[in-house]
Amino acid sequence: MRAATLLQYLVPQKLLSRVVRTATRWTWRPWKDFLIGRVVRAYHVDMAEAAQPDPRAYPSFNAFFTRALRAGARRAEGDDAAILCPADGRISQVGRIQAGRILQAKGRTYSVAELLADPDTARPYRDGGFATIYLSPRDYHRVHMPLDGELLETAHVPGRLFSVAPGPVVDIPNLFARNERLVCHFQGKHGPFAVVMVGAMLVSGITTVWSGPEVPPYARTIVKRDWRGRGIRLARFAEMARFEMGSTVIVLVPAGEFDPRLACESPVKVGAGLGHLSPPDNHGTIPQAGGTGRTA
Numbered sequence: 001m002r003a004a005t006l007l008q009y010l011v012p013q014k015l016l017s018r019v020v021r022t023a024t025r026w027t028w029r030p031w032k033d034f035l036i037g038r039v040v041r042a043y044h045v046d047m048a049e050a051a052q053p054d055p056r057a058y059p060s061f062n063a064f065f066t067r068a069l070r071a072g073a074r075r076a077e078g079d080d081a082a083i084l085c086p087a088d089g090r091i092s093q094v095g096r097i098q099a100g101r102i103l104q105a106k107g108r109t110y111s112v113a114e115l116l117a118d119p120d121t122a123r124p125y126r127d128g129g130f131a132t133i134y135l136s137p138r139d140y141h142r143v144h145m146p147l148d149g150e151l152l153e154t155a156h157v158p159g160r161l162f163s164v165a166p167g168p169v170v171d172i173p174n175l176f177a178r179n180e181r182l183v184c185h186f187q188g189k190h191g192p193f194a195v196v197m198v199g200a201m202l203v204s205g206i207t208t209v210w211s212g213p214e215v216p217p218y219a220r221t222i223v224k225r226d227w228r229g230r231g232i233r234l235a236r237f238a239e240m241a242r243f244e245m246g247s248t249v250i251v252l253v254p255a256g257e258f259d260p261r262l263a264c265e266s267p268v269k270v271g272a273g274l275g276h277l278s279p280p281d282n283h284g285t286i287p288q289a290g291g292t293g294r295t296a
Helices: 003-008 013-023 029-043 061-065 112-116 119-125 166-171
Strands: 082-084 089-096 101-105 108-111 129-134 142-144 149-157 181-188 191-198 206-208 212-215 223-226 239-243 248-253 256-258 273-277
Touching: 003 166, 029 061, 089 101, 101 112, 101 129, 101 166, 108 112, 112 119, 112 181, 112 191, 119 191, 129 256, 129 273, 149 212, 181 206, 181 239, 191 239
Parallel strands: none
Antiparallel strands: 082 273, 089 129, 101 108, 129 248, 142 239, 149 181, 149 223, 181 191, 191 248, 206 212, 206 239, 256 273
16 A cells, blocks of 8 residues: 555544635635635646636635536537436546446445445445546536436435545545445436445535535434435436535446446546436336434
8 A cells, every 4th residue: 555545544634624624715815816826727727618717716715616617618418318427527437336346446346335325225226337437626526417317315424534536546445435425316217326426535525506515514423314305306417516625426327338438547527428328127216215324
């Protein structure tokens, strides 16, 4: 294991993330302009795609980091069974789920049940498909719907905040199932699907369009929220959430074929087609989650 990865086991991950959360919200002009300028230059951020292309116009670094794109900067591909990329970034892994296990990196897998923190809700995905997308600091940080769906349930799962950069993903076993995360369960026209937003080192927040800030506070136990019957239906390609700093999004479907040209480190954009759902085959819906935790 690399020394930089080993160090992550020792540092106060959540304390550092709280400090970063505060620092990225300071509105003092010299400070926020310095941070924004450093990121724009270091990561070659394309501000021409932003609704507000002037980096100095943002009131804080967080406002810049969660910036909107100009109209038409992204478009949805394919028909309603085409699985859309939910975020700008790079493919970490993509493909089939093998007997309930997802490929994390070379030689490492983790289970869907561990990721979702519930074996019942994991059952439809046992032999399904997945796509894991890594967002770097240069990327657009709003997350969009891969498919049309009605929100059924969310689960805020407590955990660590290891970095989700390529090095730690290779080094740390079960990383995505160990980190703090927000699991979002949807029911679509072709069956259930899940979108998992994984927190990471220095990621200071996850916000959804239906309930606002979800993380922080950091969870101590699994917190489930039942959204059935509340009419929260989001269209394919619609914004669903945003990261306040970069991280990883994982999409799960019960059955589907992903574009064979996609590989580890392939660059992707919101709205690009990742693959296509298989015809409905009694995928049904996810059961109401059981297991431990509390209901908000």
